[in-house]
Amino acid sequence: MAALYVHQVGPGVAVQDLGRSGFLAKGLTRGGAADRLAVYEGAALLRQSPDFAVLEMVGVGGTFEAAEDMRIALTGAEMTAQINGSTAAWNASHTLAKSSVLTIGPTRAGTYGYLHVGGGFATEQMLGSRATHQSCGLGELVTAGDVLPIQSDRGGDVGLALPRDSRFDGGSIRIVPSMQTNDFADETRNRFEVTTFRRDPRANRQGIRMDSDGEGFSTPKALGIVSEVIVPGDIQITGDGTPFVLMAESQTTGGYPRIGTVLPCDMPRVAQAPAGATLQFQFVGLEDGAAIEARAHAAWAALPKAVTPLVRDPATLQDLLSYQLIGGAVSATDAPLDEG
Template identity: 30%
Template sequence: MGLEMIQPGALSTIQDLGREGYQSQGFQKSGACDKYSMKLSNLLAGNFDENCKEAVVEFTLRGGEIRFTSPEVFSLTGADMRPLLNGEPIPMYAPVCAQEGDVLTLSLAPTGLRTYLAVHGGISVPAVMGSRSTNLKCRLGGFKGRALKQGDCLPTGKTTEQVKVFVEIVKGREDKFALGEDKSFLRRPSTPSRYYGLHGYVLLRVVEGPQAEAFTEEGLKTFLRNPYQLSMSCDRMACKLEGPLIGLKEGADIISDGIVEGSIQISASGLPMVMMADHQATGGYAKIGTVISTDIPSLAQLRPGEWVTFQFITPKEAVGIYRKEDKKLKDFRKRLMDVMDE
């Protein structure tokens, strides 16, 4: 039961929701950069765990080729890498049935950055410290703690008989599982846009602090009023941005303290960088705010050269946004489970 990597693509790793509880010991949380797409892919593949936490393959920019070594049901979400199964186009955001020997081909994504492949039962590599996520810097988790290579064989979590049962449920009812273009509100997270003239930019909502007092009043206004462009120094660890410099009162350095995904550090140069899934455990630059978790997936799909803007919101507003987004996925999960029971 499993998948064989014929060509691994630009950067392909196994990820889940991340490694909780070890940051105090210096281990990054890791996990999928776009957790919304990861959860959605799991649901479409029939993984109905309440947290949608089964391990998936995260492809970056270009996916390569994968051979199925057993019958599987899989789904693809996130960036559209124009998937082909045995040379024939297949849909994104839908369960797809594959037979032993079938080959999935993923090309260069014309837009977006990361694609998520989920299979029924999940990618069943050993859990390390409670997670199957790949931590590239510490070389642990995932498949041998590294990016996938040609010839790697990945086990999946369901037997052939269990997969066949799910195939029988899906066949003939693909339209009830799939998310077509008319359901774009479900395909993507509910991150808003801000317009400057005719140009719309992703609007990242931010909870202010914890070192907001380190910035001048004009620096805070600069941060909120101007768009910032993703630089070429963007990866799973952080997105470094370019744009107007943000003024500080006495420099950017602080006594190192904890970092979370979404923390916005302002470096000594006065430019922001947003911490992503593989962020370090602590940092010594002042943090102007934290991007809310529901907007991180939208940032994770942007490429160098694209733009973002920022807006402060209150912690109470952030919690309300999270609950609304969580309900959206839970309602979809319930809908799929109702289809299963028909």
């Protein structure tokens, strides 16, 4: 079986997929990749299923060696990347030949970067998923010396790219009303919408704190809330009026009031916002939210149609001789289009 040798790796690097569904009643949130869109992007670049496991990297990647020839793709937060010392484009697919060394450095924009391999990683499945769920103790972080097995790859093209979008710098986040939204005064909800928040450095896969200037956000009914089910995307307001957006590995119940819930399709923007990035929250109705979500799902499913050939510098092509370079050549002395 093909494998990827891990020579060096940053903190928080883990195998992830789209997570586990159906365990909320048993106290286990879905987990999985913090940026699910990045998983779909990598699948589109490699022409394979988004259900395959990927490597999620937080802030910095590592140094990896290919045990066999393989295809890879790089998506999510842009990181410095090199194959045998030559720059590898981000949001693109590449060939990683046997014994080649892939070096992934720190992020340039965003928070979570992703390494995809043709066939997907073949680590142990637990409860129907290969996702590492740190807060529940399912799986372990990747460490130096690990050998990550890879499933058989059906093969396909490489040298493909997708356009970058703007989800790595914060921006507008759409939310729908939650269980306690109407417990907040109209003035408080309106102020919440017009407030510019900053993504606090205190953040992890369980939740992200949002900082702002001015007074906090509170409701007099906060102390009467009974602990109840919560889901990723819920925005809890703590006792001091600070909002926390719950992320992929959030708890399953809680008693803090929720002023709203982030649409799932906007969660990648929240996850990728680097510390200090500004975000604003915009309420949309449930029907509008469902329509927005449906359009986003359709766009994610259509990503393979958006893939284009990667424009590469011939000077950096290690496999230059494998390319057919004369198909578009024309004669300097024979110009048939000028005849007649």
